[in-house]
Structure formats: C-alpha cells, structure tokens
Amino acid sequence: MTSERDVTARAQIRNCALRLFGERGPDAVTVRDIAACAGVSPGLVLHHFGSKQGLRDAVDAHVMTLFDEMLAGAIEDPDAFASGEPQVVKGFAELFASQVPQDSPIPPYLRRLLLSGDPVGRTLFRQWFELSLTAMDAMGAGGNVRFTPDRDAMAAFLMVNDLAMILLHDHIADAIGTDPLTQEGMQRWAAVAFDVYLNGAFTKEDS
Template sequence: MRSTVEDLTTRARIRDAAIGLFGREGFSRATVRSVATEAGVSPGLVIHHFGSKAGLREACDQHVLSQTASQGREKTDPGTTRMLIQDYLNHPDEYADEIAYIRRALGDESDAGNAFFDGVVSQTEDIINAGIQAGTIRAFADIRATAVVIASNSLSMLMLGRHLSRVLGAPVSGPHGIGPELLRQLTLPALDVYTNGFYTDSRFLDAAREALQQQESTTEGSMPRDPGNRRRGVA
C-alpha cells in the first residue's frame, strides 16, 4: 500500500509539472526530459508512469477536463457558484496553469486538440442536463447545440483574456490576461445575460425561425424527386 501511494504521488507530481510546462511552452516544444526536470524526476520515471509523451498529454487532458467538469457541476448550485467565484478572486494564481493549459489545448490543431474541445462540449452538455434536473437551468430543444454555444462563449473568454482586460481597463494578469479585476467586471454582466436574456421579446427568435424554415422549404423544393431516373435520362 505504501508503494502504491508513493507511485500515485509521483505520478501526480509529474502530471502537474507537465500541465504547467505544456501551458507555458506548448505541446511540441516541451519534452519528456524538460517535464522530468520540472518535476524533479528522471525521464525514465516519466515513461514508467505514462508510457510516452502522448500518454502524458492524455493524462493531463483527462485531469484538466475532470477539474473543469467538477467546477461546472458545482456551478449548477448557486451556493457553490458563490464559493467558486470567491475562491478564484482570493487565489487566482492557483488557476493559472489550468487556464494556460486550456488555451494551449484549444489552439492546438491536432486530434488531441479536437478531442479536448469535444470533451469540453460533452461536459457542458452534462452540466446543462444536471441543471435541468436540479431546476436551475431551463430545458432547451437542442441541448447538444446549446452546449456548443455555451462552451464556445465560455472558452472565448479564456482565449481573449488579454483583449478583454485591455478594453475594460483591467490589470492584465499573466499571459492569459484573466485577473481578479477582469472577473469582477465580467461576472455580473455574464450572469445577467444568462439569467434575463438579451432581447426584450421573442421577435428576433421568431424571425430566425422563419428564415430557417423558409430556407429549408426552398432547399427541399429545389431537390430532384428521383436523381436516379434523371441520370438514366428518364423524365
């Protein structure tokens, strides 16, 4: 049991060092050797625990997604949302590596980067379903598409942190630009939009539905009834 606990502790230390290094330097630039140096272990021990650099990245992805999923589920409860906001405002540096890693993963045009975004969307979908069951989130006709919208909106704030800080005059905190002051300025407007909506009535929604329905009808009307006969020259 003691050996197992020590292995888990070493594995976690290597994983956390890799999350920080991948976030700062990127996945291609960071090496197994540099991760080992950051964690204070040998490169062989990194391979022993994770098999390869790709295996190490996969473990990092799973850990970061697990952390964000836990935070997301907590956000379906108003009381824990308040605690999460207070915790970030009091300890912003503790979230820096995680935010930097997410930014790197989203900007990485690879299968692993695609899988990371897919994981965020799936988690958001689970959060919406949990909120619907808890009665804190209203039901949507297309939960999957809604999850894509919500995830994209949330992630864009991470990707554009420097610009958001600049426009709002908030102090830039680290390379991601998301400091406590920026969070203070954005939290209430964001929740206000989610809570009360943006438009005063459904006219824009109705107009969009009408446009989409009309386009769908036009497309269906222009399709040949029997492409096979047309290819054969049959009227």
C-alpha cells in the first residue's frame, strides 16, 4: 500500500529520514514530520526503529553502507584505480558526480556527518584518509605524484581539497555559475584542479 514506490514502509521511513535529516538537521525534524513524509502514522516509526535515536543510528548505518558500496565498486572498477591517471584528483568528487544522482539526499547528509562532530563522521573521514594515503602511495610508486617530505599532510591536503568541493558545492555553484556536481561543472572544476596540481598556481621567478 506504499504510494511512492515498491519499497517496504520501513525503507520508506528510513529514506524520508535521510532526506529530512540532511535538509534540516536531525534536531529540527520531528518524528511526525518523518511519518507524514513516508505516509505512515507516527507510531509506526517508533515501532520499526524503537526510538528516534534508533532511527538516526539506522540512517547512519545505511549511509555508511552506501559509501562502502560506492568505494568498493570504484576500487573494483579497472578504469578507476591502478591506472596511469592521477587518482586523487578524480577521487571522491568525481566519484560523487558519477555515482550520485542530481537530487540525491546523500550530499547534504554527508555535510552534516562531517561537520556535526559525531563519531560516525569521524570514522568516515578516517576511513577515507587511509584510502587516500594508499592511493597516493600507489601514485607515487607509479611516478605520478611528486615525492614530499610530509606524506600525511600532503594526502590530507589533496583529500580535503576534494571534499571541500562536495561540502561547499552550493556556494561554489553560486560563485562560479556552474554546479560542480553536474557533468559539465565537474569538468570545469577538474580542469582547474588538474592545472594547479600539474603546474602549480604561482609563477617561479627564480627558475
């Protein structure tokens, strides 16, 4: 009897919570809001998830699963890793642009996850940072990335630059007039990033 799609009411509730939590923040969303969005009674939300906190945990777990699948799919993809291309540039940002639909609730939720200070976000960042380290090492072994004395800081720098595009993407779209999470916007952004990472941003007056 679900109106929208052929998904269980439980999944419907979880999806609504994911979207609303991302848009307004969990504290500004009531159980009744979620129930109304999912077209069910408030009681059913608690019936399936025990409590609002339980629902938050379930949404967190679901998002982590989605990310895991996304990364796993990307790693298995022969075109993505271990090729001759510089991988940190077309890292998370391009992965997002290719895998995540236009109006996906994931980016807003990711924003909250990384900036709310909760342990789930910390775990996620840590996980991605480890991945960035190994990716950079692989690129270094392939001769694509310069040697640097501060390996950790360099990996963090490149990764954070990448993440920033996702976190600030609305502002960037406002500023440069193109949404960097669309295909063409990503090309424009990647062009600049590639240029800087290849040639730097400053002139060398001494060379």
